[in-house]
Amino acid sequence: MEMNEETSGSRKLRCDDTSKCFELLESILDGEMGDPGKEVLKEKLAKCQPCFEHFHLEQAIREVLKNKCTKQSVPKELAQTIREKIQDVK
Amino acid sequence: MSEVQRRKYSQVEKNSIFDGEFMPHIDSMYNFAYRLTFDEDDAKDLVQDTYLKAYRFINSFEQGTNAKAWLFRILKNSFINEYRKKSKQPAKVDYQEVETYYNSDDVDFQGTTDLRAESVKDMLGDEISNALNSLAVDFRTVIILCDLEGFTYEEMAKILDIPIGTVRSRLHRARNLLKEKLKGYAQHMGYDTDEEE
Numbered sequence: 001m002e003m004n005e006e007t008s009g010s011r012k013l014r015c016d017d018t019s020k021c022f023e024l025l026e027s028i029l030d031g032e033m034g035d036p037g038k039e040v041l042k043e044k045l046a047k048c049q050p051c052f053e054h055f056h057l058e059q060a061i062r063e064v065l066k067n068k069c070t071k072q073s074v075p076k077e078l079a080q081t082i083r084e085k086i087q088d089v090k
Numbered sequence: 091m092s093e094v095q096r097r098k099y100s101q102v103e104k105n106s107i108f109d110g111e112f113m114p115h116i117d118s119m120y121n122f123a124y125r126l127t128f129d130e131d132d133a134k135d136l137v138q139d140t141y142l143k144a145y146r147f148i149n150s151f152e153q154g155t156n157a158k159a160w161l162f163r164i165l166k167n168s169f170i171n172e173y174r175k176k177s178k179q180p181a182k183v184d185y186q187e188v189e190t191y192y193n194s195d196d197v198d199f200q201g202t203t204d205l206r207a208e209s210v211k212d213m214l215g216d217e218i219s220n221a222l223n224s225l226a227v228d229f230r231t232v233i234i235l236c237d238l239e240g241f242t243y244e245e246m247a248k249i250l251d252i253p254i255g256t257v258r259s260r261l262h263r264a265r266n267l268l269k270e271k272l273k274g275y276a277q278h279m280g281y282d283t284d285e286e287e
Contacts, residue, residue, distance in 0.1 A: 023262045026262055057207045060208075066238060068218045069218060075120075082116075085142055
């Protein structure tokens with residue numbers, strides 16, 4: 001397994017509990033942990049290389065999902081059809 | 091999202107809620123429907139049915155509360171209860187995959203070093219989209235709700251009728267599966283990955 005020596009700095013290269021940490025990081029990214037989450041995040045990113053990498057990967061995935069999977073163009077007539085059907089049941 | 095407290099809106103109020111609180115979400119609703127059905131006509135039908143139901147049950151909607159979550163819940167239920175049965179293209183549910191992930195205590199993504207943030211950023215919309223679409227519907231749904239639509243865990247729990255803890259763990263597993271798919275694309279496309287021999 002390749003270790004990213006250059007960017008790891010003083011971070012530890014092994015995470016003691018990736019499963020727990022990654023799930024926590026994801027919750028923080030999802031905005032579920034509030035301000036205490038920000039503190040935990042700062043500490044993890046500073047001290048743990050696997051957490052650091054996981055965080056950036058997760059962040060990149062969220063960004064591409066948001067930018068590339070929400071642009072389904074809505075058929076023009078859909079809103080109009082819905083309004084007409086509502087008129088019928090009124 | 092309570093359906094116990096029923097209101098009695100006037101016609102004017104109904105119209106105002108429908109136009110002001112329901113219709114602005116049509117783009118998100120269509121995107122969700124399309125990602126559930128993979129078919130434009132089916133997605134249109136599903137959105138249309140959802141809005142008709144929303145109008146019919148408008149008295150169980152509390153004005154000023156979270157209309158988007160309320161609508162998404164109706165759409166999701168319509169999809170499960172009615173739509174999936176008559177679908178031209180049955181949802182591609184890989185039950186094996188679902189079972190494996192639901193039954194295992196902890197299946198974790200071991201490939202953090204194999205998939206780089208940079209290669210993900212370079213991927214094309216189609217690759218991301220295909221990876222998302224290839225997930226079993228339960229996993230796909232939580233990612234859509236969270237990452238595309240920005241719902242909170244609490245809102246997702248209400249939309250999906252599952253406990254918050256289940257939302258969190260299902261999301262975590264869905265993301266692991268998505269990363270596996272993306273890793274496959276990255277390797278296939280020759281993006282920079284650390285391949286272990």
